[in-house]
Amino acid sequence: MFGQLDQIFVTLLHWLVGFLPVAWRSLASSLLCIGFVISVFPGLFALVTVIERKGLGRIQNRYGPNRVGPFGFLQFAADGIKSLIKEDIVPRAADHVVHFLAPVVLLIPVLLAYAVLPFGQNMTIADYDAGLLFFFAVGGAVELSIFMAGWSSRNKYSLLGAMRAIAQMLSYEIPLILSAVSVVMIVGSLNLSDIVSHQNHYTFGIAHWYVFTPWGLAGFLIFFIASLAESNRCPFDLPEAESEIIAGYFTEYSGFKFALFFLGEYLGMFAICGLGITLFLGGWTSPVSWLSWIPSYVWFLTKLLAIVFVFIWIRGTLPRLRMDQLMNLAWKFLLPLALVNIVVAGLWHFLGAGALRWLVCAVILAAAYVALGRALMQHQKLGKRIYRFAY
Amino acid sequence: MSLILVITAVVTLLAAVAAMSLRNLVHSALTLAVSFSGVAAIYLQLNAEFAGFTEILVYVGAIAILIVMAILLTRSGETPEKSVLTSGWLAGIAVTALVFTILGWAVLSSSALPAAPAVPPHVTVKDIGMQLMTQYVLPLEIIGLVLTVAMIGAVVIACKEEAPARILPVVAKTTEPQPAPGNPAAPIPAAAGAFKKAGAA
Numbered sequence: 001m002f003g004q005l006d007q008i009f010v011t012l013l014h015w016l017v018g019f020l021p022v023a024w025r026s027l028a029s030s031l032l033c034i035g036f037v038i039s040v041f042p043g044l045f046a047l048v049t050v051i052e053r054k055g056l057g058r059i060q061n062r063y064g065p066n067r068v069g070p071f072g073f074l075q076f077a078a079d080g081i082k083s084l085i086k087e088d089i090v091p092r093a094a095d096h097v098v099h100f101l102a103p104v105v106l107l108i109p110v111l112l113a114y115a116v117l118p119f120g121q122n123m124t125i126a127d128y129d130a131g132l133l134f135f136f137a138v139g140g141a142v143e144l145s146i147f148m149a150g151w152s153s154r155n156k157y158s159l160l161g162a163m164r165a166i167a168q169m170l171s172y173e174i175p176l177i178l179s180a181v182s183v184v185m186i187v188g189s190l191n192l193s194d195i196v197s198h199q200n201h202y203t204f205g206i207a208h209w210y211v212f213t214p215w216g217l218a219g220f221l222i223f224f225i226a227s228l229a230e231s232n233r234c235p236f237d238l239p240e241a242e243s244e245i246i247a248g249y250f251t252e253y254s255g256f257k258f259a260l261f262f263l264g265e266y267l268g269m270f271a272i273c274g275l276g277i278t279l280f281l282g283g284w285t286s287p288v289s290w291l292s293w294i295p296s297y298v299w300f301l302t303k304l305l306a307i308v309f310v311f312i313w314i315r316g317t318l319p320r321l322r323m324d325q326l327m328n329l330a331w332k333f334l335l336p337l338a339l340v341n342i343v344v345a346g347l348w349h350f351l352g353a354g355a356l357r358w359l360v361c362a363v364i365l366a367a368a369y370v371a372l373g374r375a376l377m378q379h380q381k382l383g384k385r386i387y388r389f390a391y
Numbered sequence: 392m393s394l395i396l397v398i399t400a401v402v403t404l405l406a407a408v409a410a411m412s413l414r415n416l417v418h419s420a421l422t423l424a425v426s427f428s429g430v431a432a433i434y435l436q437l438n439a440e441f442a443g444f445t446e447i448l449v450y451v452g453a454i455a456i457l458i459v460m461a462i463l464l465t466r467s468g469e470t471p472e473k474s475v476l477t478s479g480w481l482a483g484i485a486v487t488a489l490v491f492t493i494l495g496w497a498v499l500s501s502s503a504l505p506a507a508p509a510v511p512p513h514v515t516v517k518d519i520g521m522q523l524m525t526q527y528v529l530p531l532e533i534i535g536l537v538l539t540v541a542m543i544g545a546v547v548i549a550c551k552e553e554a555p556a557r558i559l560p561v562v563a564k565t566t567e568p569q570p571a572p573g574n575p576a577a578p579i580p581a582a583a584g585a586f587k588k589a590g591a592a
Contacts (some may be wrong), residue, residue: 335554
């Protein structure tokens with residue numbers, strides 16, 4: 001019964017495709033999968049925008065949207081209609097073709113990234129042998145669309161925002177990939193379904209998620225920070241810092257193009273959260289064995305929403321970083337720590353099972369963390385702020 | 392030859408031609424990125440997953456960004472008035488066709504080519520990694536060394552000869568008493584010192 005419920009979407013797909021002649025089946029199943037991605041995740045985007053606005057409202061001691069629909073939950077529909085019927089304004093000096101193409105080009109790699117994510121058991125759309133590589137490859141193409149948006153607007157704020165975005169994404173891609181490398185080393189495969197099935201074991205009823213190992217915890221934290229920066233979320237939202245450069249690279253976009261940028265950003269965030277879940281949080285597996293009757297896609301969605309909730313929480317809590325702090329964090333702290341983590345993952349593999357490897361790996365990582373932190377803080381004169389010009 | 396391969400090949404070639412002939416350098420860089428993506432699509436058509444993904448990761452993700460950054464950092468966005476093609480483009484095409492013909496003939500008539508078409512092997516990423524770490528580990532290391540040398544060279548070129556004159560953070564060394572908090576009328580020696588230093592520098 002629960003097994004059928006778990007596989008209901010796969011069965012449904014096979015049943016629907018079964019009506020067609022054999023020659024059309026592969027095309028039809030691809031189209032149905034594409035339809036699944038472009039209906040489910042934008043729907044999730046609509047839901048998350050409302051949750052985010054209400055959650056930020058709670059954190060900032062105000063109500064948030066509460067007028068449209070029950071508890072304001074139809075606010076996304078009002079926003080969508082508003083952005084559809086707004087006038088589309090293009091600056092006269094803008095490069096019209098590139099300006100038009102930029103939001104479209106942003107959505108292509110972001111949607112392509114969903115092709116390799118395992119949403120549930122047997123629910124990977126394109127089960128590539130090198131799925132992880134595919135994800136990072138298409139993720140790299142996002143920067144080009146951001147550059148297109150910033151450059152074609154012929155606006156200094158747009159160009160500044162694009163430059164900031166490119167610098168930030170290039171810098172944080174390195175710790176992101178290096179933290180994922182440790183998982184690849186342990187699993188021995190770049191296939192995301194393989195990575196999930198390696199975590200689908202239980203000891204004393206607790207799952208073997210990689211986040212529960214020393215190197216996995218360190219890798220997950222590095223991945224989490226880098227994914228915050230990759231999706232331009234607070235505290236790394238310098239590319240679109242409202243108080244500094246208006247809206248960054250999409251300053252000159254209005255109406256539905258603006259909404260497309262917004263959508264692309266959130267879809268990118270969901271995709272990278274999904275990758276983090278797959279790599280470190282066991283993908284679609286349940287955390288404890290007595291809950292594994294819950295369908296796999298429910299687990300995936302629950303974990304995704306939990307991580308997105310943490311993202312919103314962080315946005316409501318932390319102030320924005322400065323540009324030099326941003327670069328220092330990526331190059332002087334996250335990158336060395338990710339390199340140490342790779343060595344530790346190798347040690348974990350070669351030390352064999354037992355308590356020794358837990359102790360050794362945890363001690364090395366903690367020592368690296370403390371040493372790096374001490375070394376970076378040495379020349380920083382941090383302390384109580386003294387106001388020299390104001391009292 | 393499938394229809395999809397023909398379409399990707401045509402798009403790739405058109406984008407490459409546009410990259411050569413467009414006047415605006417940024418447009419050229421963007422069409423070059425399209426051309427790189429087309430090459431990656433052709434690799435994927437030929438079941439060379441790793442090569443295709445690496446093409447996107449390295450060329451579209453990194454090289455194209457590098458090119459546009461280089462354009463933005465070195466020259467203004469002014470587009471040239473006249474066409475970027477030189478007047479001798481017909482002769483250029485003739486020379487290119489000639490060289491291509493000779494090279495193609497030389498390669499096809501070479502004795503190094505196997506007589507029968509080789510069976511396409513099924514290569515996984517794991518196989519490629521194994522080969523890189525065992526048989527081809529020396530070339531891999533040499534490439535890594537070359538890239539490191541290039542990077543160190545870039546850093547050396549980018550470094551200024553001497554450190555720029557900095558406005559040092561002023562530490563109050565004066566014997567004057569520090570202004571008591573909550574007394575705005577008191578003089579601010581540290582701040583005054585900072586202004587003098589800044590003016591001198």
